[in-house]
Amino acid sequence: MNLLVREAHVDDAQLIADLTRAAWANRVTPTSSGHRETAVRVREDLQTGGGFLLLVDDIPVGSVRWLPVDTEPGVWEILRMGVIPGYRGTHLSQHLVEAVIHHALASDVDELRLAVRPEQPRLLDLYAALGFELAPELEYMHANPLEPAPVVMRRKLDR
Numbered sequence: 308m309n310l311l312v313r314e315a316h317v318d319d320a321q322l323i324a325d326l327t328r329a330a331w332a333n334r335v336t337p338t339s340s341g342h343r344e345t346a347v348r349v350r351e352d353l354q355t356g357g358g359f360l361l362l363v364d365d366i367p368v369g370s371v372r373w374l375p376v377d378t379e380p381g382v383w384e385i386l387r388m389g390v391i392p393g394y395r396g397t398h399l400s401q402h403l404v405e406a407v408i409h410h411a412l413a414s415d416v417d418e419l420r421l422a423v424r425p426e427q428p429r430l431l432d433l434y435a436a437l438g439f440e441l442a443p444e445l446e447y448m449h450a451n452p453l454e455p456a457p458v459v460m461r462r463k464l465d466r
Contacts, residue, residue, distance in 0.1 A: 315358035320346040330389025381417035422447040422457035
């Protein structure tokens, strides 16, 4: 299996929207806005923050994005991470998180945050293994008010 994580470009917006919807189908609660992901939204996120695509044997199988936190310079939120069915179960999302961590370190970011949805508690251990800690005092910037609040985790970056 040949893995490649590459930086996403605005030309990838439709592909990332399609990957997000496919990755979240039957996995994330139906009220999640990820099920209605659009290329317009992805393009805006990529222009404001950034993203990565994960390819396995040249096939796009996952993606992740990040956005700066407006009120806290030096803090990024990781969002919309997902791997499509058929490629799950081998910790491929770990490669996406690691790519964001390395990019954040190179960009002089002080802290990364992410949210874990209540229906995906097994991800808490994965993110903890990557240096993220529970941060119950934080609210997720992109939380859907129609759903239970996600658990927020943070990783402070040492430069």
